[in-house]
Amino acid sequence: MTGLMIGALTWEVHAIKYADRNARRRADSFLFDDNHDAPHAMDFFMWLLRCGDRVILVDTGYDHAEAAQRGRPIRLDPREALDPLGITPEDITEVIVTHLHYDHAGGLALFPNAHLHLQEAEMAFATGPCMCHDTLKAPFTASHICEAVTRLYRGKLSFHAGDSQIADGVTVHCIGGHSRGLQCVRVRTAAGWLVLASDAAHYYENVTARKPFPIVVDLQNMLDGFARLEQLASSPNLIIPGHDPLVRQLFPRGVADHITRLDQGPISEISS
Numbered sequence: 034m035t036g037l038m039i040g041a042l043t044w045e046v047h048a049i050k051y052a053d054r055n056a057r058r059r060a061d062s063f064l065f066d067d068n069h070d071a072p073h074a075m076d077f078f079m080w081l082l083r084c085g086d087r088v089i090l091v092d093t094g095y096d097h098a099e100a101a102q103r104g105r106p107i108r109l110d111p112r113e114a115l116d117p118l119g120i121t122p123e124d125i126t127e128v129i130v131t132h133l134h135y136d137h138a139g140g141l142a143l144f145p146n147a148h149l150h151l152q153e154a155e156m157a158f159a160t161g162p163c164m165c166h167d168t169l170k171a172p173f174t175a176s177h178i179c180e181a182v183t184r185l186y187r188g189k190l191s192f193h194a195g196d197s198q199i200a201d202g203v204t205v206h207c208i209g210g211h212s213r214g215l216q217c218v219r220v221r222t223a224a225g226w227l228v229l230a231s232d233a234a235h236y237y238e239n240v241t242a243r244k245p246f247p248i249v250v251d252l253q254n255m256l257d258g259f260a261r262l263e264q265l266a267s268s269p270n271l272i273i274p275g276h277d278p279l280v281r282q283l284f285p286r287g288v289a290d291h292i293t294r295l296d297q298g299p300i301s302e303i304s305s
């Protein structure tokens with residue numbers, strides 16, 4: 034991609050880990066994987082962008098109530114997870130919702146002042162006939178979708194269709210694939226254009242080996258999405274997968290153990 038403009042605004046990007054799930058196998062992460070029975074851990078993140086006084090939260094995690102309902106415990110309430118950054122829940126006035134799955138939209142109600150940025154296709158998907166299928170509905174929770182609808186009726190939700198600018202140096206790009214209206218977030222940083230893939234790539238290996246993740250709505254969109262992530266980022270090292278524990282090894286520790294600083298670039302390279 035093109036280089037950064039001299040003097041252009043750059044953003045801090047923090048990856049905030051709030052949960053992990055380690056009793057998983059590679060078959061849970063990759064379709065058609067030869068080594069399907071091998072263990073494969075997963076981390077759960079939300080992300081925070083900051084430039085001067087402007088703060089944008091990317092996804093919200095999920096709370097203890099959702100954790101109990103799904104039998105998937107969290108290590109930190111999303112509000113507590115933000116605390117070391119000096120940010121209160123009331124400070125959050127903007128949230129980019131990459132998609133409406135429970136682990137990304139499950140904390141919307143915790144940030145009552147937030148204006149939401151969502152793809153049209155994601156709301157249509159989460160409230161449409163596809164939700165009549167249990168398999169497609171499984172990663173969604175009705176109360177999270179209702180919270181997004183409530184925010185819409187309060188005038189606190191903007192729809193985006195495809196590519197859209199949220200702020201100087203922050204754009205969203207609809208990829209679909211894993212969920213119909215999944216959007217990634219491209220951010221201008223000191224290290225170059227960084228792309229928060231969210232679930233357009235759960236792991237580095239989804240992209241580098243072009244291996245689809247098993248939760249998929251449109252396989253062609255998912256595969257096309259891997260190439261799109263590469264086009265949007267200044268380098269492959271600046272594609273940040275949504276759930277890969279490797280992120281915490283490749284990038285430096287942030288202001289707390291569960292926070293990783295992404296905008297200065299990696300401290301070691303991914304081996305592909």
Ligand SMILES: [Zn+2]
Pocket residue numbers: 132134172211212232
């Ligand atoms: Zn997802």
Ligand SMILES: [Zn+2]
Pocket residue numbers: 134136137232275276
């Ligand atoms: Zn996810």
